[in-house]
Amino acid sequence: MTPGKIILVTGGNRGIGFEMCRQLATMGHKVILTARTSDKVQEAVVRLANTGLKVQGEVLDVSKTGSFKVFAQRIEAKYAYLDVLINNAGIFLKESLQSLTEQVLDETLKTNLYGPIFFSRELIPLLHNSKGGRIVNVSSFLGTMSDMNRNYTAYRLSKAALNAFTLHLSVEYPLLKINACHPGHVQTDMGGVNAQRTIEKGAETPVWLAVHTEIPTGKFFFDKQVVGW
Template identity: 40%
Template sequence: MARTTTRTALVTGGNRGIGLETCRQLLRAGLDVVLAARDTARGREAARGIKGAGARIRVEELDVTSRASVDACARRLTDAGVEVDVLVNNAGVYPTDSFFELDEATWREALDVNLTGAFHTCQVFVPAMARRGWGRVVNVSSGLGAMTDNVPSPAAYGVSKAALNALTLVVSSAAGPAVKVNAVCPGWVRTDMGGSWAPTGVEKGADTVTWLATLPDSGPTGGFFRNRRRIPW
């Protein structure tokens, strides 16, 4: 039987930058959206700024570094009858310390947010996608995590994104062909993280994220993309 209900996307780090623009674009594409943020007040403020979103956007507290927080979010959604069909792992940090200036706390934060956060959300939300026979996962990575490009610069960020690319392949294999799991390099985007001097606007930065989140059943899985084109790992 064909599905008649609207698909729902959960976007981590959805209260600003690429995450917020992805929420906006997914709503425009006809999906319902769960805007997930560590700070629900900031999440609600961001959601109010999306014109016409109305009841189609739901704000949830979510700290991806905490498995307990991810589990609690999943329980609240289940209790509300919300099924997550699309997972966008966008939450991230961008430490710029060089390797010999890098302290362990900064190293661990980069891995916890950029890598372990996606590990948590994929373990919690992807199995249900596989059981239902449909799902999309988009890991927001970076060309700085590509072994063929500029890894490991900056050190903690590059290593965490290279590992996120590897996780993309692992989850793609584990989830099966009905769940499309891909990574994306949005480019150097004008956000709080990217800086005002970055050459790419946030709309273009989020475009490939949205494209991968709404792939047809014939779409790719286990790939790394920039500007809707596959790029080397």
């Protein structure tokens, strides 16, 4: 993809999402940064503006699926099309099976799974209006079927289902390029200060999937390499 694409990032106000917005804006792309509240949107937009980068801010709570249709209509009215959707917003509640409650599971699935499913559905028509529409789902190795492990039950289930949805969506919409990626254990609020990878490194692969000219579809990536589901 050449610079100047319209790219929407959910959960773009902090962590990996914010870094994606920064890197993409630095490349010259038109970035739509979303966050759950107007104050979080404004704070992130100002932080980037202070470094000389301009992005468009929009309020979006990915757990509120009922708001997606109106949001998509607003984006269509402003831009007419969308080149890339990065489903980045997510939560990590660390309960094991024995401590898991229905509330925690419901909250996790609403944000990490239902949000990307129904938000993608609303924006796919705008992605089809692009000459090269793409969806990038930020997932995790914690949801891989080939290397499933203990603890973090709700999070693991949500990411395993997101991976399955990614593959399903790539078959359902062959004119789009649709992939998932694992950013790694990154030094964010979610990953913790002891994480091995920088935020810049964590954002590298989803940014690459958004803008690199030649990529396949229906794959799971880590450090720009295809890995097993």
